[in-house]
Amino acid sequence: MQLTVNGTAYQVDVELDMPLLWVLRDELGITGPKYGCGIAQCGACTVHVEGMPVRSCQLPIGDLEGEVTTIEGLGTPDALHAVQQAWIDHQVAQCGYCQSGQIMAAAAFLDLNPDPSDQDIDRALSANLCRCGTYPRIRAAVKTAAASLKGA
């Protein structure tokens, strides 16, 4: 079957029930999306499908409709997305393992809600677990990103 990830079209031969996460990681070698729980509890595997945040561990490849964007497609070290820039400015990451998912969730959220309240941020991002406890900096970085996206 065919899928488009970060603007590139790929052909894969896999079972229809293989989750998108494992197609990305093991078949295509796109390792930015992480495996953390496999049951929609941590958000480390978050990618965008047509701009919407999706838990790729929960999406069977057979049900995929639309283009996939992973953290690698959001921005690169040389051309950062505003959310990634804010994450760097606030030095959010500790181990960093959750951060692909946090950033993808935050980017999609700010797309829908460019001017979020503290409560909106808490509500939207509480589904993403960070075992290192980087939450205070995540909050600060989301606000910085919101401001810079509005200015842009």
Next chain:
Amino acid sequence: MGRLKTIARRTFLIGSAAIVGGVAFGTVMYKRPAKNPLLQDLGPGAAAITPYVLITQEGITLITPRADKGQGAYSVQAALIAEELDVELDQITVDPGTPSPAYYNTALANDMAPFRSTDDSIIAEFTRAVLDAPVKFLGIQITGGSTTVPDSYEKLRMAGAVARETLKAAAAKVSNQPVDQLTTARGAVHLPDGRMLTYIELAATAATLNPVTDITLRDPQDWRLIGKPMQRIDIAAKSTGTQAYGIDIRMPDMLHAAVTLNPRRGSVNSYDATTAETMRGVRKVVPVTGGIGVIADNTWRAMQAAKAISVDWGAAPYPADMDAHWKSLTDSFTDDQLDSQYRNDGDIAGALGNAEPVSAEYRAPYLAHAPLEPINATVLVTDARVDIWTGTQIPRFIQANISKITGIDADNIHVHVLMMGGSFGHRLEDMVVRQATELAMTVKGTPVKLTYSREQDFAQDFTRQIAMAQLRGTLRNGQVDTFDLGIAMPSVIGSQMGRQGFPAAGPDTQIVAGAWDQPFAIPNYRITGYRAPELAPISSWRSVGASTNGFFHDCALDELIHAAGADPLAERIRLCNHAASRTVLETVGEMSNWGSKLDENQGRGVAFCLSFGVPCAEVIEVTATPAGVRIDKVFAVADVGRIIDPVNFEAQVSGGIVFGLGHAMNCEITYADGAAQQSNYHQFEGLRLYQCPEIKVRGLENGRTIRGVGEPGVPPAAPALANAIFAATGQRIREMPFNKYIKFV
């Protein structure tokens, strides 16, 4: 501080050596220098070299042997070298190096000695020195116990300084300029006429010189990097999905594996893999230590197949249910089980005989480490050598253990340490590497990556210890007069070292760590450690003994202070007999505006714990809302002697607080029928964003010795919260997790 002579007396040796088109510098320690790990794998033209700084025609590499689990260890180690070497962090690459006895960890031994870290007496220093020796002989390269910074602080700066001075000597030779006319900056020696020679250009010449060892380390006020906010070297990679962790490694022809392991950690009676063997992508089903492994062409396929194996598992080698675990602890407060009584001040029997004591009992459950990156290892076995790629804190143990399994000489076991997606002590174990090796041995020449499913990771975790404490105390004239705390738990060190085949002799200081060593002067003050029998296997969990004992000790003190009618902060300060700790308490009072008025349904609690040599105090404010308790604010102060990077300091302390709070509120691992009942994050939530309070952190530098800060933020968090809940609601919670007794919002 720091003429080399002083250092040399402490058995540091300095060396440099030629390598292909370059030079390497470092510090090899101990009277009989350990074999130099960088000697291997060097091409022609290579000679004896030492670890830490490597300059070749390709660039400058700093060797940072302490593993990075997310705590920024690579950046901190690189900054220490770069400070003296005069390179900037954007000019270098870091490499964790090869496991070697030369990288042994001295600071770890310091915390194994039964002397308070605040104790400077000759006998304390002597015992630390003696304990140091076995660590050196074992060549333990361990990252743990917040030891990275103390262990590296002088060693790495010295390595940088020796390299810089030797490069200057090389520049003097090449340019015919006197050394004292030369300066260094940004990876180059600058000549008086304005020309410069880069370190890379000078490397070959430097390699022919004797290293310059008459060094004075720079005065802290001249530091460019240390103490200033730094940008972590991995921050861009970790914000763009380009940081590779162990789980991300890919190699041509690599196969993927998964396991199904006995959740009761007993034997495998029988299994049926007929279905699994026919599933798409499956190459092999192989018995491994603790269960069955599947090798396939994709991780998901391997996990699906592992789930399809039906197994008859043997019974647990420990009690099947929690009641028996707790009973084992309650039965352990006896003379037979006495492990230590390092503190016994005043006359406990007399004091308790004269008054009706205040008494209380506290409990702390098993807890999983559950770092977000599940345990994994990639192994390639050939007839001649084994290569292992994994995130680990114990590369040397792995070398020895894999040598035993494969029969290949330890020198030919190559451990490549990769970035870790968290650890909290999880990666102090190497079962996954053993299993991955067992799998890889069946497909020699092909690398196999074994990834635990999250469920296996939970089921097979060697958890935090279960623990219990009993308090008896008395008061006199509105002050705490007697504090008698007994603590019972199985030995973490015994369980952990036992799996590595080392008998742990003598008392286990972790049974009372965070309690016996607290800087308080109470007229009658006794801390007794009881060693419970071995139960479920346990391991070091961020802050180890202090993670339970900090809660017991401080909550017990808080109860007595309240019973005495004293102010919780003022009484702690009055009892404190260690200047740096007292300042920490005073500072947290000032920061939190202690004593200022709160709303009626609010409460404020303070807690203190000195762990890993770091006094840390936290004040927490909560509100009792109709829907449950909300944590509003946390104020924290810690004294680490010297702060290397204030940005990372803040991250570590505040991360420690979140870790301490999340588990105290919401988490436990319980056993039923010998198996852990929690299988994934829905049953072990930790803390999520919505429950995370505002956290304010301040660092102090009054302590005598530099200390690490990865763990000390954890122990005071739970008691500060329990004490705040008491202040707000009048309810004393004496058992973690608190959500058994109260709702949180």
